[in-house]
Amino acid sequence: MRLGRVARLVVALAFVGIGFANRADAHKPSDSYLVLRSDGANLVGRWDIALRDLDYAIGLDADHDGSIRWGEVRAQHGAIATYALARLTVTRGGAPCIAAPTAEQRIVEHSDGNYTVLDFTLTCANASTSLAIDYRLFFDLDAQHRGLVRVTGADSLLVLKTDLRHAEVTLVEPSRGAQLHHALREGTHHIWEGIDHLLFLLALLLPSVLRRRPDGWEPVPKFSAALVDVLKVVTAFTLAHSITLTLAALDVVRLPSRLVESAIAASVMVAAANNLIATSERGTRRRWTVAFALGLLHGFGLSATLTDLGLAGDRLLVTLVGFNLGVELGQAVVVAVFVPLAFLLRRTRAYRVLALQAGSIVIIALALVWLIERAFAVRIIS
Amino acid sequence: MRARVLWLALAGLGGCRGATSGDPYVPARDDVVLESASRVPSTAASPSTDLASATTSAKQLIAESRKTGDPRLLGRAQATLAPWWELAAPPDDVLFLRATIRQNRHEFSTALADLDQLLAHQPNEAQARLSRAIVRAVLAMYPEAMADCDALAGHSAPVIVAVCRAGILSVTGKTSAAIASLGPFVTTSGEWQAWALSVHGEAASYAGQNDVAERSWRTAIALDPTDDYSRAALADLYLDTQRFAEARALVGDRLDNDGMLLRVVLAEAGGHLPNAADHAARLRERYAASRARGDTVHGREQARFALLDHDPALALELARANWATQHEPWDARVLMEAALATSQPSAAAPALAWLAQTGFEHPLHRKLAAQLNAAPR
Numbered sequence: 001m002r003l004g005r006v007a008r009l010v011v012a013l014a015f016v017g018i019g020f021a022n023r024a025d026a027h028k029p030s031d032s033y034l035v036l037r038s039d040g041a042n043l044v045g046r047w048d049i050a051l052r053d054l055d056y057a058i059g060l061d062a063d064h065d066g067s068i069r070w071g072e073v074r075a076q077h078g079a080i081a082t083y084a085l086a087r088l089t090v091t092r093g094g095a096p097c098i099a100a101p102t103a104e105q106r107i108v109e110h111s112d113g114n115y116t117v118l119d120f121t122l123t124c125a126n127a128s129t130s131l132a133i134d135y136r137l138f139f140d141l142d143a144q145h146r147g148l149v150r151v152t153g154a155d156s157l158l159v160l161k162t163d164l165r166h167a168e169v170t171l172v173e174p175s176r177g178a179q180l181h182h183a184l185r186e187g188t189h190h191i192w193e194g195i196d197h198l199l200f201l202l203a204l205l206l207p208s209v210l211r212r213r214p215d216g217w218e219p220v221p222k223f224s225a226a227l228v229d230v231l232k233v234v235t236a237f238t239l240a241h242s243i244t245l246t247l248a249a250l251d252v253v254r255l256p257s258r259l260v261e262s263a264i265a266a267s268v269m270v271a272a273a274n275n276l277i278a279t280s281e282r283g284t285r286r287r288w289t290v291a292f293a294l295g296l297l298h299g300f301g302l303s304a305t306l307t308d309l310g311l312a313g314d315r316l317l318v319t320l321v322g323f324n325l326g327v328e329l330g331q332a333v334v335v336a337v338f339v340p341l342a343f344l345l346r347r348t349r350a351y352r353v354l355a356l357q358a359g360s361i362v363i364i365a366l367a368l369v370w371l372i373e374r375a376f377a378v379r380i381i382s
Numbered sequence: 383m384r385a386r387v388l389w390l391a392l393a394g395l396g397g398c399r400g401a402t403s404g405d406p407y408v409p410a411r412d413d414v415v416l417e418s419a420s421r422v423p424s425t426a427a428s429p430s431t432d433l434a435s436a437t438t439s440a441k442q443l444i445a446e447s448r449k450t451g452d453p454r455l456l457g458r459a460q461a462t463l464a465p466w467w468e469l470a471a472p473p474d475d476v477l478f479l480r481a482t483i484r485q486n487r488h489e490f491s492t493a494l495a496d497l498d499q500l501l502a503h504q505p506n507e508a509q510a511r512l513s514r515a516i517v518r519a520v521l522a523m524y525p526e527a528m529a530d531c532d533a534l535a536g537h538s539a540p541v542i543v544a545v546c547r548a549g550i551l552s553v554t555g556k557t558s559a560a561i562a563s564l565g566p567f568v569t570t571s572g573e574w575q576a577w578a579l580s581v582h583g584e585a586a587s588y589a590g591q592n593d594v595a596e597r598s599w600r601t602a603i604a605l606d607p608t609d610d611y612s613r614a615a616l617a618d619l620y621l622d623t624q625r626f627a628e629a630r631a632l633v634g635d636r637l638d639n640d641g642m643l644l645r646v647v648l649a650e651a652g653g654h655l656p657n658a659a660d661h662a663a664r665l666r667e668r669y670a671a672s673r674a675r676g677d678t679v680h681g682r683e684q685a686r687f688a689l690l691d692h693d694p695a696l697a698l699e700l701a702r703a704n705w706a707t708q709h710e711p712w713d714a715r716v717l718m719e720a721a722l723a724t725s726q727p728s729a730a731a732p733a734l735a736w737l738a739q740t741g742f743e744h745p746l747h748r749k750l751a752a753q754l755n756a757a758p759r
Contacts, residue, residue, distance in 0.1 A: 027452040027638065028668070031675055051417040056458065061419035068419055071412030106406040107416060111668050114416040117406045143464065144457030146675045159676050257408065377410035
């Protein structure tokens with residue numbers, strides 16, 4: 001019997017699959033990532049589900065052009081939430097919790113592609129520490145799918161699969177200290193990655209070691225003078241962004257992120273431009289007002305990460321304070337490095353020309369690019 | 383020139399702001415492409431209990447999986463066979479597909495059981511017989527594997543029989559016979575030429591004939607650029623002969639494939655090429671994710687990476703677990719290397735036993751064995 005065409009395909013698979021040696025697989029089998037966090041009597045969930053899997057299950061390519069686009073995913077938010085949450089049951093103290101998706105929809109990238117981030121709340125009847133999870137997403141469509149579940153406060157990762165669909169977990173609330181520490185680290189991490197926030201601050205601090213005269217800049221004679229100026233600017237900036245960070249975190253004020261991000265880019269331009277057009281000393285002494293007024297915008301930009309850290313109930317204060325502190329600490333480190341260096345270099349022509357003037361021009365140019373990118377949703381250098 | 387430097391600096395700085403990969407974000411515009419759509423239609427809406435349509439779907443998914451190298455599709459194929467998957471004696475079509483899927487997941491013992499059952503019903507089923515020869519060889523059941531190859535004679539094209547036999551001859555110390563038997567088939571163009579060349583290259587490399595191996599594999603890749611097996615084997619040859627830049631160039635930009643990424647990482651590390659740390663981090667993350675979900679398919683590759691990553695203890699653990707499921711030359715090699723790296727020569731005993739049993743000739747294996755035998759216990 002000759003091997004026919006289909007046979008050849010299967011043989012080739014067998015061969016290529018292992019052949020006389022093994023071929024490593026590309027890509028990755030199907031996983032979803034579920035994180036559950038306790039929040040008083042309720043639970044907060046975040047479920048990352050692969051778009052490829054969702055497309056296979058419910059179809060996401062509405063216009064059948066072979067590509068799954070953000071608009072198509074967005075339109076299916078309700079359908080995705082209904083499909084997924086119908087295949088997850090969480091009971092607390094024996095009573096089932098009721099799942100409800102949040103309106104916000106986001107995307108996240110994992111090693112094997114883009115996933116949708118399904119944020120949801122679970123309203124439970126009691127605050128028992130024993131949870132039971134019943135997971136059955138995709139098992140009927142992919143026998144190798146795994147649900148990787150992490151319950152914060154319980155150390156281990158649960159791996160749920162088609163022949164292990166049930167898990168029981170005992171919740172351990174992380175101590176306030178641990179939560180504070182975690183929020184602090186997040187805050188520091190966040191400001192160090194926020195180049196636009198840092199450049200805004202640095203643009204305002206460049207003239208701190210100088211004094212503006214009608215015909216130019218001259219170095220400030222004593223460190224204490226520079227220090228006072230730095231403290232004014234930094235405190236104003238800190239106060240401003242702390243206020244708006246808190247307001248945004250408490251959901252008192254909600255601004256569209258595209259607007260905020262564009263405004264932040266513009267604020268960086270203003271801060272740097274201020275260094276070039278300032279002609280009087282009074283103008284430069286008022287920099288702290290600019291720091292305050294525009295710093296308000298930056299708080300909104302910083303608040304984006306906070307939602308993932310746990311902002312409900314009695315842990316709100318801990319998280320907010322911790323995060324804020326982290327941001328200030330991170331900021332303080334940058335300032336502590338920059339200011340002595342600037343003070344030492346203040347007499348050099350290089351500082352006045354390169355750092356202050358050319359530096360401000362570069363910052364303006366960069367901020368302009370960011371502004372265009374963010375306002376028009378394009379990618380130039382990001 | 384200065385403007386260019388400035389632009390680069392700006393780009394470097396500007397690129398820092400924004401979501402780090404791994405942070406959730408809201409895409410900027412509705413038309414941003416996030417994924418490509420599935421090419422094989424889903425059976426979600428109407429799951430089938432009809433054998434014919436289920437096996438058709440499964441075959442489609444398996445074929446697509448082979449083309450793209452995507453293991454997800456095998457899980458989906460398995461799901462289409464769900465009504466029969468747990469049966470001890472499912473229909474023959476299902477048996478073969480189940481064996482194929484299991485083979486691909488390196489579940490060789492259960493795959494073998496399925497093939498045994500299938501061939502008991504249908505002894506002339508050539509595809510199954512070839513598959514079983516391969517699985518038996520992986521499990522180091524060489525006489526039995528050879529018997530399967532011999533049984534193919536008369537039912538299949540001579541080239542298939544020859545390649546089947548040559549694969550076994552080459553791992554049992556008879557590389558000259560293997561190379562000789564493949565002679566006519568590596569030059570005859572046809573649908574099996576690339577496969578013959580692949581095995582020919584392997585036999586040559588085991589005999590230490592690197593030039594011949596390189597020529598055969600290069601030809602195989604030229605005939606079929608999707609032949610990952612030959613590509614990886616050639617890359618390994620380059621790595622072993624310190625030709626790191628060539629190994630790197632051979633893999634190109636196939637970074638989505640874990641096996642290729644491993645060779646990239648090994649080449650960049652060995653040759654001090656750019657992006658080494660970045661690619662290693664990526665591979666480490668992928669392997670960690672694989673272990674987190676409980677997969678052991680990549681044990682051998684993960685062990686190789688662990689050795690590079692200065693984690694010999696992990697390498698040994700992975701190599702041992704890997705050896706429990708498969709006994710091919712690379713499996714023996716990585717076990718020996720891990721045993722040496724952890725100064726536990728006794729851990730390599732199974733590999734040494736395998737070497738003695740097969741008479742496998744590869745100079746590198748011989749060298750490792752000598753080192754292990756000389757090592758203090």
